Amino acid sequence: MAVSDVPVDLDRDEAREAAARELSDPAYVSDDPNPLQRAFEWVLKKLGELFAGAGGMSGITAVTIIVVVAVIIVIVIRLRVGRTTRAVRSRAGGVFDSVLTAAEHRAAADRAAAAGDLAEAVRERFRAVVRELEQRGVLDPRAGRTVDEVAWEAGRALPVLADDLRGAAMQFDDVWYGGRPATAQGYQQLVSVDDRVRA
Incomplete structure (x- = not known):
């Protein structure tokens, strides 16, 4: 479509179609973050909101929330590492228990x-x-x-x-x-x- 063919006044549907055509250009997609980056940014955003909200909380409440989050992270890591260690030990144990x-x-x-x-x-x-x-x-x-x-x-x-x-x-x-x-x-x-x- 030549520039002279573009109507000056677009109705809503024509504008939506033109925008969709323009945004479907691969040049716009190449800078999108991958799913891992999006997840990381989401976590950072939520933590930022938590700490920003902590300004309105008492110091004890904010510290309690941070401690609870840290404890949950430690428990999840320990469970995952413990499961791996137990699996390795059980495999090795089966080798020598005959x-x-x-x-x-x-x-x-x-x-x-x-x-x-x-x-x-x-x-x-x-x-x-x-x-x-x-x-x-x-x-x-x-x-x-x-x-x-x-x-x-x-x-x-x-x-x-x-x-x-x-x-x-x-x-x-x-x-x-x-x-x-x-x-x-x-x-x-x-x-x-x-x-x-x-x-």
Whole structure:
């Protein structure tokens, strides 16, 4: 539409259509904040209103509101972190709570390795190391022990093997919790650590 074709007096519907056409131009949309920015701005606005309204409140009321908000935030964070920690501990606990002997775990690891299931072989060989340490009295049998606790406690009791145990624990973590593929070389390193623990 040429400039000369634009009527000088627009009625309401024509003005709305012209405005809608103009505002549908992508140049206007590119500067809109994303949903996360909008949510953050909304929270800041509400906090600003709360603090602005606090000017009319007594000092005790304003402080009480701020403390209550802070406590709610801390509770939400603790619940979320606690749930994550419990989930990690329960996964790790399931790894070491079996009733098999070290020799039985070793045999299961060898079967898994022979079948090409290196992740299961790594898991069973590390279980064999833990059970061997418990059977020899280096570690107290305890449900729910994490991989890192095994490496730290056994490393303190057997300083000469501390680095090997940390490496075995890291490999176990990488494969079972980190999603890294197990390798034949990594499994052989665990076999070596197991042999050193037995010796």
